[in-house]
Amino acid sequence: MLLCGMLLLYGQLLAQSKTITGKVTDESGNPVPNASVTVKGTSLGTTSKEDGSYSLTVPSNSKTLTISAVGLDEQEIAIGDKTSILIAMTHKQSTLQEVVVTSLGISRDKRSLGYATQNLKADQFNDRGQVNIANALQGKVAGVNITNASGGAGASVNINIRGISSFTGNNQPLFVIDGIPISNDVDRTNGGPNGTLGDNQPPNRALDLDMNNIESINILKGPAASVLYGSRAAAGAIIITTKKGSGQKGRAEIVVSSNESFQRATGLPKLQNEYGQGTNGAYVNSTGNSWGPKFGSKATIANGLLLASGDSIPYNPYANNIKNFFETGILSDNNISINSGDTKQNFSFSAGYLYQKGIMPNTGVKRASVKFGGNTVLRDKIKLGGSVTFTNTLQDGVLGGNGQSALAVVQGVPRSVDLQAYKRDKSWKNLDGTNNYAVSGTENPYFGVYENPIKSNLYRLIGIANLGYDITSWLNVSYRLGVDAYTDRRKQIFAVNSGRVPQGLTLDNPITRSEVNGDLIITAKKNDIIKGLNVSGLLGNNINQRRFQSVQLQGNNVVIPDFTNISSALVYTVGSQETSTLQRLVGYYAQASFDYNNYLFLELTGRADQSSTLPKGKNLYFYPSVSAGLVFTDAFQLQSDVLNYGKVRVSAATVGRDAPPYLLTGVYTKGSYGNNVAQFDFPLTYTPAGTPSPVTVAGFGASTRLGPNQPLKPEFTTSYEVGLNASLFRNRVTVDVAYFDQVSKNQIIDVGLAPSTGYSSVTSNVGKMTNKGIEALLTVTAINNRDLRWEVSGNFTRIRNKVVSIAPGITSFAIPGSAFTGSIPTIQEGSPYGVIVGGLITKTPAGDRIINPGTGTYLSTVANQVLANPNPDYQLGFTNTLKVKSFSLSFTFDFIKGGQVLSFTAATYKGRGMLKETAVDRDQPHILPGVVEDPNNKGTYIANTIQIPAQTYWGVLGGLQSEFNVYDATTFRMRDISIGYDLPHSLMDKLKIQSARIGVFANNVFYIAPNAFFDPQLNTQGAGNIRGLDLQSVPNARTVGAGLKVSL
Amino acid sequence: MRKLILFLIIPVLFSASACKKFLDVNKSPNNPEKVPPSVLLPETTIGIAFANTNDLDRATSVIIQHLAGTGTQSVDYDTYKLEGYFDNQWNLELYNGVINNLVKLIKENQETNPQYAGVAKLEMAYAFSMITDLWGDVPYSQAGFGLDYLNPRFDKQQDIYQGNSADGIKSLFDLVKEGMADLDKTSILKPKTDDIVYGGDMAKWKRMGNTLLLKFANTIAFKNPALAKSTIDAVLTANNYINSNSLDFQVPFGGTGNQNPLYSFNWVNRKTDQILSTRFLDMETKLNDSVRLSKFFTKPGGQFVSYDNGNTVSSPSENARSKYALFLTGAAGEAPAYLVTYAQVNFILAESALMLGTAGNANTYYQAGIRANMSKVGITKDSIDLYFATNPTVVTLAGTQEQQLEQIITQKYISWVGNGIEAFNDFRRTGYPKLALARNAAGHDPNTIPTRLTYPNGELQRNSNCPNPITRTTVKMWWAR
Structure with missing residues (x-):
């Protein structure tokens, strides 16, 4: 927290002095950090530390101490001859003052804001065994939807603040650290026959942030809040403030923390243990199905268990063969941070190392980061500061995708396969290096995880420099420079003999991304322009540059197995490519804030952006916002013990969003045809007829996208x-409710064209989408006294998104990205964003599914129907925090109502005869629910009575893209729990340490999904616009651990 | 105060003046905005070959029962469930990959590099014949022009083949003739190795063009015998068509990344989706044609292992089934796509002599067709002679005109293994060979072998001129008997 107006000057050295020590607490006994403790009438002073303690050397003739802190009533205490003074402060009763960090790193009293923000402090999300800061916010923020891709180590997390506002643009919020925007991108490796669908689940780059360094997070939800950040924050912003060294001069605060935890896979369904590998009741070694003979049945030639040679097949159930594939994950997070100095001169140092061994074998994350920061005030007028954070993040992953990937195969391991036997002595491979597995023609999942890795090794540097100058007492000019640059060296291997690429493939994929931001900001502030009216203004200029480069060098036909250097390949022409982008933006912004008697607030903001990605000469666009707040309890003197503070606020804002780079013209692309079943990539090396030597030719063709035929304009929300x-009730109850109504227009999208035009799409400005929502926060301090404090806080979010229109004649189109034909995430007029479109079984007018009388299975499907809607109805989160003397307990539940997921996982477990239910009455005939046309009375329907075998029945219910595999994703989850104990001061003093806290914690503790037999809160493709697809990813994981934090 | 104003103005001025260049960075470094014809031509040629050997071949090959489907889409094709498929073929392979780029090749090279334009027109005629033969009425005269025609008209099949000046539709015959005329013109840039079929030899392209005229004439022979006969007569008189296996219009493939889909699908990515059809095996067995069959299909364990069309019992494992063999796949996917062949020419001329009375002896052409194909697939002359000697009734036309037609088309059908589209064309055009319904047939009509493919969803959704509801698979082609 920044301490405004508390720049304390060093007192002159005095001959006679004494030292006063003590502790600042609030009325509940909680320590108050960063409280200013000064000698009245002098500039002598200090600030209290994290634990509230302070120590101040004062002239022996000092009389009075003045203590002040944000949100608390100022206090004066006589010194007398005391050398130890405990100070109990009280929270301001009427103002509900809370300082939050808003756009451009400006600290503001929350009271003065005309828009919603939500602030979280470190103790609300830290020390709960989370790796990614985005996960740590789950269940805690109103208006924000956060879904993780999976429980895979490092898998990305999707964040949507107040719904999705751009059809095909980036809908992730902007991440800002100490005033500097940084990358939270997800970089996908597009290699091998599966493309990005076969990628590991890569992280969103917020993974690189060490949460131990974070002091607080403020979430700017609407355009009004984030307008100063401009286009970049069109989807909201997450403002992160890191810890600063602002302790006591001459003393270093050293905090060592260590959290160790374990992870286990959760959400695995109950499986049957009665039938093993086979089809139609007979053992077949080429199938991954568990439709074989019943365990214990007599071996016969007919059921395949007896071979012609007279040998019989060993045939037993392995109840935990899938469960045991997933390992116990280990998570170890250690950090040391050293903060020293005062508010004028300080430095902070932090070093952290996180080690995670994933629940998937051979996966994990390692992250090492070092941060150094310092701030100084020169000549009383010049503020200079900055920080450098260096991070090295490694992610070891495995390839995904349906078909031949470890994840797809492991969910279809027949019940009679002793999977773990293959792990011993690397027996997933035969001696000749070929794949060894009970299902012939299928890649052993252990082969997949150990032989086909994808590794990422990222180095990231975030540098921040600030220079500020107080020209006069009311005018300040400052410049802020931020650089965020990383290089991610990825390597993806398909081993020789792998299922997908039997001839082997090595892909080197270095990705670099950098962003530079320079902000010149001039601020002015004048109080009492007329009596009671304070005015402040801000003028700024932002220069932003973003560069991205991904180079793929793909080597096919690996000659030396296990030698993964690219030189081991024979062919380099397939998939090798470079993608680079450079985009720049220059922004100008201004803000005027009016504060009348601290109860009426008005703020006007405008920003103009000039973007390189829009047409020259038409690339400047302006967008304004206005917001107002009225503290009516103060304005109309309505304060009472029941209602002690009340504010209404209203805002209107527009924010523009530029285009992605290079959309203004159509281009030619290197030729390629086909997909993962047959593919052709230029250049072509062929041997012309009648000649002995091969020649190589290039092929380029027009891209499927046409450039815009009208000058492209920015999107506006x-x-x-x-x-x-x-x-209410003397701050015992606080309520914060917001209703918002957003309209997003001028969507920059590639509008679908009739393919016979020669193109698939043309880039255009079309479309309109609305988001309406209610978000609410309620905090109740049920009990609050020195020994016991119990606080309950709840949040509620309900967002309704609607695609109002797309383009004339176009009512739906697919969201760009990877998907499977038959289950396409779609933007469809009249529907919420991102519905999954596929085929629905043909139904009678009465809604009964029609059965084919010849087969007993469903007659047909109607294409282009909404299969699933991934948008939840509403979500609730509530957190309980209890403090009993030195113990603290905090736990969070969340409840997500509605939303649907199309689950390939569920389909596989059913269709392959693995789910427990599939063994029920397996030998009996089954009847699919539905009707058949009455043969005697065409056009009328009678109940279906056609008997079909269980395998056929479940085959229908387990069709990958069937409506039967759409599940309601309603989930009640205990998101996290943490219990802490502050070791007693008496002990601390003996050990000569400041404080120590031990804790135990867990996250994803348990869940109840009433309508799914698996955890439906999975989103395989992670952060991005495609949601609601579980394409066989790693299951979610439960984390349980313990931690220790010591302040020296 | 003056200082203050400077503070405010200098940065703004600086950024405003520097802005123009600073922001002028929106030219893609990733993809070119212009390319020479030498890279467009391979793109279109491969596009035609790829379309011919990928899904369209898989669907037609199981429908005409060269193959049986035993996995994923192939099972649907085999049981006539076609609706919802072919988006990628129609969109990406044909209209975007082939037609769009051919339109560009023609437009950009007509004046200065007419040889490229000429070759492009021949390819375009071939590609459009393929499209209309599979789907019937299709976007043709207005296709591939981007925003000029947002909803390209579905030209009638008879107009595509015969032209319709009132609607501004140029016939495929005229398109071929125009292309052949372009080949003779002076060209600054000339195709060389980028012409991956004929290496820039315009004389060979001319033969290909004349052979296309034969093919198109043959296609419409039942509906417009006069035009068919006059066209064939003219081609025969000029005597400049494909007259040896070495002149076949066949598109080469390469190794890894460049493989023939017949190889990458069957031998790499979907090893258990397709298999030799039991019905084709039975036909070839009756004809004692196992030597040729072994050039088309593998014999695991020395036996042909087949599967009946539409069957639902479990199918043989990947290494225990007869799959496409070397002639069609190459050792590593390098086998060419056989598109217009000398064997085809002979069968066309045999049929025309028989049905239309064009020059030459039907039986002679018939036998030349069988020999051309047997030789092409790699059977030695001695073995061919032996086959002819031991199977005189097979290799000699006999019986009624209809029976002789059946013989010709049956041999043509055998010669087209690996090119299901051409076999499907002849089957629908003539009704030969006589095929029984697949087991468990479904689709639009479980009692009729499909006579066309279904329009893909993308075109249906985005082109208001697309027949809606889509044309059923029971509706015959215009050129069908």
Whole structure:
């Protein structure tokens, strides 16, 4: 937290002095950090530390201490001859003051804001065994939807604030650290026959942030809040403030923390243990199905268990063969941070190392980061500061994708396969190096995880420099420079003899991304322009540059197995490519804030952006916002013990969003045809007829996208928001409610064209989408006294998204990205964003599914129907925090109502005869629910009575893209729990340490999904616009651990 | 105060003046905005070959029962469930990959490099014949022009073949003739190795063009015998068509990344989806044609292992089934796509002599067709002679005109293993060979072998001129008997 107006000057050295020590607490006994403790009438002073303690050397003739802290009533205490003074402060009763960091790193009293933000402090998300900061926010923020890709180590997390506002643009919020935007991109490796579908689940780059360094997070939800960040924050912003050294001069605060935890896969369904590998009741070694003979049945030639040679097949159930494939993950997070100095001169140092061994074999994350920062004030007027953070993140993953990948195969391991036997002595491979597995023609999942890895090794540097100058007491000019650059060296291997690429493939894929931001900001502030009216203004200029480069060098036909250097390959022409982008943006912004008597607030903001990605001469666009807040309890003197604070706020804002680079013209692309079943990539090396030597030719063709035929304009989202913030019963209850209504227009999308035009799409400005929502926060301090404090806070989010229109004549099109024909995430007029479109079984007018009388299975499907809607109805989160003396307990539940997921996982377990239910009455005939046309009375239907075998029945219910594999994703989850104990001060003093805290914690503790037999809160493709598809990813994981934090 | 104003103005001025260049960075370094014809031509040629050997071949090959489907889409094709498929073929392979780029090749090279334009027109005629033969009425005269025609008209099949000046539709015959005329013109840039079929030899392209005229004439022979006969007569008189196996219009493939889909599908990515059809095995067995069959299909364990069309019992494992063999796949996927062949020419001329009375002896052409194909697949002359000697009734036309037609088309059908589209064309055009329904047939009509493919969803959704509801698979082609 920044301490405004508390720049304390060093007192002159005095001959006679004494040292006063003590502790600052609030009325509940909680320590108050960063409280200013000064000698009244002098500039002598200090600030209290994290634990509230302070130590101040004062002249022996000092009389009074003045203690102040944000949100607390200022206090004066006589010194007398005391050398130890405990200071109990009280929270301000009427103002509900809370300082939050808003756009451009400006600290503001929350009271003065005309829009919604939500602030979280480190103790609300840290020390709970989370790796990715985005996961740590789950269940805790109103208006924000956070879904993880899976429980895979490092898998990305999707964050949507107030719904999705861009059809095909980036809908992830902007991440800002100490005022500097940084990358939270997801870089996908597009290699091998599966393309990005076969990628590992890569992280969103917020993974690189060491949560131990974070002091607080403020979430800017609507355009009004984030307008100063401009286009980049069109989807909201997550403002992260790191810990600063602002302790006591001459003393270093050293904090060592260590969290160790274990992870186990959760959400695995109950499987049957009665039938093993085979088809139609007979053992077949080429199938991954568990439709074979019953265990214990007599071996016969007919059921395949007896071979012609007279040998019989060993045939037993392995109840945990899939469960045991997933290992116990280990998570170890250690950090040391050293902060020293005061508010004028300080430095901070932090070093952290996180080690994670994933629940998938041979996967994990390692992250080492070092941060150094310092701030100084020169000549009382110049503020200079900065920090450098260096991070090395390694992710070891495995390839995904349906078909031949470890993840797809492991969910279809027949019940009679002793899978773990293959792990011993690398017996997933035969001596000749070929794949060894009970299902012939299928890659052993252990082969997949150990032989086909994808590794990422990322180095990242985030550098921040600030220079500020107070020209006069009311005018300040400052410049801020931020650089975020990383290089991710990825390597993806398909081993020789792998299922997908039997001839082997090595892919080197270095990815570099960098972003530079320079902000020149001039701020002015004048109080009492007329009596009671304070005015402040801000003028700024932002220069932003983003570079990206991904180079793929793909070597096919690996000659030396296990030698993964690219030189081991024979063919380099397939898939080798470079993609680079450079985009720049220059922004100008201004803000004027009016504060009348601290109860009426008005703020006007405007920003103009000039973007390189829009047509020259037409690339400048302006967008304004206005917001107002009225603290009516103060304005109309309505304060009472029941209602002690009340504010209404209203805002209207527009934010523009530029185009992705290089969309203004159509281009030619290197020729390629086909997909993962047959593919052709230029250049072609062929031997012309009648000649002995091969020649190589290139092929290029027009891209499927046409450039825009009208000059491209930016997308605009306009948002209206009203909100109420109230505090009741002497701040025991606080309520914050917001309603917002957003309209996003001018969507920059590639509008689908009739393929016979020669193109698939043309880039255009079309489309309109709305988001309306309610978000609410309620905090109740049920008990609050020195020994016991119990706080309950809840949040509620309900967002309704609607695609109002796309383009004339176009009512739906696919969201760009990877998907399977038959289950396409789609933007469809009249529907919420991102519905999954596929075929629905043909139904009678009465809604019964029609059965084919010849087969007993469903007659047909109707294409282009909505299969699933991934958008939840609403979500609830509530957190309980209890403090009993030195113990603290905190736990969070969340409840997500509605939303649907199309699950390939579920389909596989059913269709392959593995799910427990598939063994029920397996030998009996089954009847699919539905009707058949009455042969005697065409056009009328009678109940289906056609008997079909269990395998056929479940085969239908387990069709990959069938409506039967769409599940309601309603989930109640205990998101996390943490219990802490502060070791007693008496012990601390003996050990000569400041404080120590031990804790135990767990996250993803348990869940109840009433309508799914698996955990439906999975989103295989992670962060991005495609949601609601479980394409066989790693299951979610439960984490249980313990931690220790010591302040020296 | 003056200082203050400077503080405010200098950065703004600086950024405003520097802005123009600073922001002028939106030219893609990833993809060119212009390319020479030498890279467009391979793209279109391969596109035609790829379309011919990928899904369209898989669907037609199981429908005409060269193959049986035993996995994923192939099972649907085998049981006539076609609706919802072929988006990638129609969109990416044909209209975007082939037609769009051919339109560009023609437009950009007509004046200065007419040889490229000429070759492009011949390819375009071939490609459009393939499209209309599979789907019937299709976008033709307005296709591939981007935003000029947002909803390209579905030209009638008879107009595509015969032209319709009122609607501005140029016939495929005229398109071929125009292309052949372009080949003779002076060209600054000339195709060389980028012409992956004939290496830039315009004389060979001319033969290919004349052979296309034969093919198109043959296609419409039942509907417009006069045009068919006059066209064939003219081609025969000029005597400049494909007259040896070495002149076949066949598109080469390469190694890894460049493989013939017949190889990459069957031998790499979907090893258990397709298999030799039991019905084709039975036909070839009756004809004592196992030597040729072994050039088309592998014999695991020395036996042909087949599967009946539409069957639902479990199918043989990947190494225990008869799959496409070397002639069709090459050792590593390098086998060419056989598109217009000398054997085909002979069968066309045999049929025309028989049905239309064009010059030459039907039986002579018939036998030349069988020999051309047997030789092409790699059977030695001695073995061919032996086959002719031991199977005189097979290799000699006999019986009624209809029976002789059946003999010709049956041999043509055998010669087209690996090119299901051409076999499907002849089957629908003539009704030969006589095929029984697949087991468990479904689709639009479980009692009729499909007579066309279904329009893909993308075109249906985005082109208001697309027949809606889509034409059923029971509706015959215009050129069908």
